[in-house]
Amino acid sequence: MTVAAHRGPETTVVPPWPLVRQVLHRSATSLRRIPAAIIPVIVMPVFFTVAFSGTFRGLTELPGYPTDNIYNWMVPYACLQTASFAALASAFGLGRDLESGFYDRLLLAPAPRWTVPTASVVWAMIRALLPLVITLSLGVVGGMTFPGGVVSAVWWLAVGAFAVAALGSLWGLGVMYRLKRQSAGGLVQIGLFVVMFLSVGTVPLELQEGWLPYVARWNPLTYILDMARCGFVGTCSWSDIWPGLLAIAVSAVLLGWWAERGWRKLVP
Amino acid sequence: MTATVADGPRLHTGRQAAALGRRAVVRFARQPSSWVPATVFPLLLVAVNSSAMGGVANIPGVVPPGTTFLMFLLPAAIVQGVMFGGINGGSELATDIQGGFFDRLVASPVSRPAILVGRLAGAVAFGVVQAVFFQVVLWPFGADVVGGLPGRIVLVVVAGLLSLGLGSIAAGLAARTGQPEAVQGFFPLVFILLFLSSAFFPVQLMSGWYQRVAELNPLTWMVDGMRVQVLEGFSPGAAAVSIGVCLGICALGMLFATRQLQRRLAVAS
Known part of the structure; x- marks a missing residue:
């Protein structure tokens, strides 16, 4: 339902993209102006890459570990972690706007209302780009290789990272609304952390013990991670990719529904 | 505090600290947002890591025969929980400053050391409770302590002292900034230090500069001392190292907190 429907026939509904562009511009300005906001973008990728690769280097000594280069395994995980932080930051920003009343003013803009949550999701995806570049660069400096080819590896990693940012953002919208x-x-944050931890972040399913592999097998992130990693642990094949794409599609439907229901509570 | 109380007989400093400590503990217990994450996250991390990396226990030399990776991770869970709780406890002082309670305390005839001691009592109590709680909760899953009761007591003592040390650093930051957010910003730094130690993974399986940093990190000495109690048996020497590191953190933290508190009191008066 659009604003025009509420306001009567004389109100003109403007095209959606100027509002999306303005919201994105405001978000980018906030990122520059609030030093605390830039820290997760710069510091967390560095921390995740160094900490995961440094602490868990010995995992490559486990028989059956898919790679002997820990960066090839951990950098994609760090990329997806930082993408989830982009979603978290977007959720915090939304919470701030809801508390301060700015969101109410956004909803009065003469554009379709769906553009407001869309801008949040798009901003999370854009924000995920910088940590993705930082993490990948650190990985290359650390000695990461691309056995599946640079283009293929980076492409599927980027798809995974942007998907996590968008899906995490939908989760955040639903909670915040x-x-x-x-x-x-x-x-x-708890939701994002739990999903990240209960996946194949540090070791593959085959090497997990106890209860974790049963949970990880049903976790969509497991398949998104497998897709994002495919070019770093071998050559990407369709069998590596389609489960990840399916997991993204199913998660998008479910989390989109979650966000939409929350949106309806906020804007009946 | 009212004028009537101020004009009456003054309480001994110890009793003032006890009263403020009781307030800190009750306030902490009444705010689940302060202690639930500090309890749930370490347990989750231990549960996941022990399941994901259980195979590491099969690598020769990582853990003694007959022990598990869950036992290896027990000290990490305690230290991580204590870090959360200690910093939360210290940041409560910032909340008191922000909310105006600190100013009212300063205006009352309460002893100045009692303000700090009372506030830190909540953090220490929580650290001790956490150390006991983690041992009890993880025990049915196989996280036994080979060192028996003396080893368990060492874990609890280290947890209490570490809470005091980190809580005092957090209280110092609170006194300096008066902002709970600024105190919470201290947590990632501590978490990074914990990651750069042997808490989550054996140092002998790390390599290069990272391994060197982990070996030199005092948190590694502290965690390793606790781990000896869990995996090998009660060792007074290893316990002394762990407790010594904690006492060092306490000394630095108390010095920092006292100076910052004095500074704030000077500004207030």
């Missing part, structure tokens, strides 16, 4: 406060970002 329901709770309407910035502190609810903690809940968004």
Whole structure:
């Protein structure tokens, strides 16, 4: 439902993209102006890459580990982690806008209302780009290789990272629309962390023990990670990719529904 | 505090600290957002890592025969939980400053050391409870302590002292900035230090500069001392190293917190 439907026939609905562009511009300006906001973008990729690759280097000594280069395994995981942080930051920003009343003013803009949440998702994806570049660069400096070819490896990694940013953002929208406060970002964070941890982040399914592989097998992120890693642990084949694309599609439908239901509670 | 109380007989500093400590503990317990993440996250991380990396225990020399990777991770869970809780406890002082309670305390005839001691009591109590809780919760899953009761007591003592040390650093930051957000910003730094140690993975399986940094990290000495109690048996020497590192952190933290508190009190008066 558009604003025009509420406001009567004399109101003109402008095209959606100027509003999306303005919201994105405002988000980019906030990122520059708030030093605390830039820290996760710069520091977290460095931390994840160094910490995961340095701490867990010995995992490559496990029989059956898919690669002998820990960067090839951990850098894609770090990329997806930082993409989830982009989604988290987007959720925090939304919470701030909801608390301050800015969001109410956005909803009064004479553009289709769907452009407002769309801008949040798009911003999370754009924001994921910088940590992706930083993490990849660190990996290359550390000695990461591209056995599946540079283009293929980077392409599927980027698809995975942008998908995680978008899906995480949808999760964040759903939570924030329901709770309407910035502190609810903690809940968004817990959800993202749990999904990240309960996947094949550090070791593949075949080497996991106990209860974890049963959970990880049902976690969509497992398949998105497998897709994002395909060019770093071998050559990308369709069998590596389609489960990841399917996981993205199914998650997008479910999380989109979650966000849309929250949106309906906020804007009946 | 009212004028009536101020004009009456003054409480001994110890009793003032106890009263403020009781307030800190009750306040902490009443705010699940302060202690739930500090309890749930370490347990989740241990559960996931022990399942994901259990195979590491099969690499010769990582853990003694008959022990598990879950036992290896028990000290990490305790230290991680204590870090969360200690910093949260310290940041409560910032909340008091922001909310105006600190100013009211300063205006009352309360002893100045009691303000700090009372506030840190909450962090220490939580650290001790966490150390016991993690041992109890993980024990049915196989996280036994080979060192028995003395080893378990060492884990609890280290947790309490580490809470005091980190809590005092956080309290110092709180006194300096008066902003809970600024104190919380200290957590990632501590978490990075913990990652650059032997807490989550054996140092002998690391390599290069990272391994060197981990070997030189005092948190590695502390965690390794705790780990000896869990994996090998009670060792007074290893316990002394762990406790010594904690006492060092406490000394630095208390010095920092005292100076920052004095500075804030000077500005306030």
